[in-house]
Each structure stands twice: as C-alpha cells, then as structure tokens.
Amino acid sequence: MSISVAFVDDHPILLDGLVNLYSAKDDLRVTARGENAIDALKIVEEHRPDVLVTDLSMPGDTLAALELIQKNYEGTKVVVFTATANIDTAIQVLNLGVCGYVLKGSTARDLYEAIKTVHDGSTFITPGFATKVILSMKTAEIRRKAQMQKRLSAREEQIVTYLLQGKTNREIASMLDISEKTVKHYMTLLMQKLDARNRVEVVLAAQKLQAPVETSAPQMLS
Incomplete structure (x- = not known):
C-alpha cells in the first residue's frame, strides 16, 4: 500500500x-x-x-x-x-x-x-x-525541573521530604507542629505546582524533580 x-x-x-x-x-x-x-x-x-x-x-x-x-x-x-x-x-x-x-x-x-x-x-x-x-531538550527539561524545585517554599520542601518518606498528613502535621488542615492546604499548593492530581502523583513528581537535578550536578560543575 x-x-x-x-x-x-x-x-x-x-x-x-x-x-x-x-x-x-x-x-x-x-x-x-x-x-x-x-x-x-x-x-x-x-x-x-x-x-x-x-x-x-x-x-x-x-x-x-x-x-x-x-x-x-x-x-x-x-x-x-x-x-x-x-x-x-x-x-x-x-x-x-x-x-x-x-x-x-x-x-x-x-x-x-x-x-x-x-x-x-x-x-x-x-x-x-x-x-x-535531543541534548538541548534534555538540558531545558533539567533546568525547568530545577527552577520548579527552587520555587517550592521552605515549608513545601519540608512536606515533600516527609511525603517521600511515606508519612501521612497527620504524621507530617505532628512533626512540623502545624495543623492537619494546614498540611492539606500545602498539599493543594504542591499539586498545583507539580501538575499532580493526587498525593501519589505529588510523590512521583517530587521524585522526578529530585533525581535529574542530583544526577546532572557533577556535569554542571565540571
């Protein structure tokens, strides 16, 4: 044909x-x-x-x-x-x-x-x-992810760290000495920033954000 x-x-x-x-x-x-x-x-x-x-x-x-x-x-x-x-x-x-x-x-x-x-x-x-x-596209994606990570507030970074450890909202609230309602508020902000629809996607997005940036660091310094 x-x-x-x-x-x-x-x-x-x-x-x-x-x-x-x-x-x-x-x-x-x-x-x-x-x-x-x-x-x-x-x-x-x-x-x-x-x-x-x-x-x-x-x-x-x-x-x-x-x-x-x-x-x-x-x-x-x-x-x-x-x-x-x-x-x-x-x-x-x-x-x-x-x-x-x-x-x-x-x-x-x-x-x-x-x-x-x-x-x-x-x-x-x-x-x-x-x-x-392809190299240019990968570099741009790494920069985009690095910039996204920098835009997270200190509190959001703390919450992401605990999310990656598998902590619940209640456990995070206790560790940060804030209310569970406040944790949920930050979760909403994180979903918006990371283009995620739920908690699992926030965790997956956070993992993707961290890995490429850490991997590329030695190359950027050389």
Whole structure:
C-alpha cells in the first residue's frame, strides 16, 4: 500500500525535483504540491495526505499553519524539510507535534526514510543534528525541573521530604507542629505546582524533580 505524500516549498526548481524524484518511488504517491503556508493548509484540508513535507521559510505563517494541521488533522504526519539548522526552531516545531525535521543538506535517502518513519508513527530528525536537538531538550527539561524545585517554599520542601518518606498528613502535621488542615492546604499548593492530581502523583513528581537535578550536578560543575 503506497503512502500519499504532498510537498510544499516556495522554490519552484526544488519543488519540481522533489515531486519528480519521489513520484518514481513505488511505495509513495504524490497527491499535491504547494508553494506557501496557505497552500499547506489547503492541501491537508482537501487531500488529507498521509505525509506532508513542507519548508519553514515560505510566504505566510508556516508555524501557525503547522499548529492548525497538528490540532485538526491527526491523520497527516508532517515532515519539515528546511535549511534552518537552528536548534530552538527545531524544538519549537517538534513541540507543535511535527514528527520529522530534515535539513536540506541531507541526502534524498534521508528524506525518504523520514517519510517512511513518520508514517509508521515514529520521529525522524536528521542524523547528527538529532543529537544536538535531543541534548538541548534534555538540558531545558533539567533546568525547568530545577527552577520548579527552587520555587517550592521552605515549608513545601519540608512536606515533600516527609511525603517521600511515606508519612501521612497527620504524621507530617505532628512533626512540623502545624495543623492537619494546614498540611492539606500545602498539599493543594504542591499539586498545583507539580501538575499532580493526587498525593501519589505529588510523590512521583517530587521524585522526578529530585533525581535529574542530583544526577546532572557533577556535569554542571565540571
């Protein structure tokens, strides 16, 4: 069964080359082509391709178009094919739900593999560049968690410590010489800060907050 693919790029020669090259693949079927962000939206609305391969630097708001596609057309996987080797841009695009990020310096085989990979439900990033993107995402997550941990008040940190020890609200209240009602109030604040729905999730979130920060400390100091 062939994969339906659409290509969008504002460089006519490159677009012709992509269409001609991948139309020759037995397992791919090129269903549409376009030149700007509006075209990308229209193509997905009208043709519902399995995979949309699109540039970023085109007339129109490409990022807004990608966001709409990701929200409204789950059946279409998106591969960004761009000359933009900016890590922040790549992360922004991937956070929108885009499954592929291929640099234009890549081989035709890389783009072909990207189309196949995202269609199968996985993510594809240009080899080499992928390592930088993943490292940057991990670093940002560690910083986010560290910042979240710093935003906990001294009292909240005390309560988290006792939660990790498996203490009940009553036991925590006794140890901190406060009322059980006050402990429940802090639990509510912790659930909000840690995006947790219950006591168990607060404990799990607290464990995740602590482990990466402690692990990364030696690397940050070296």
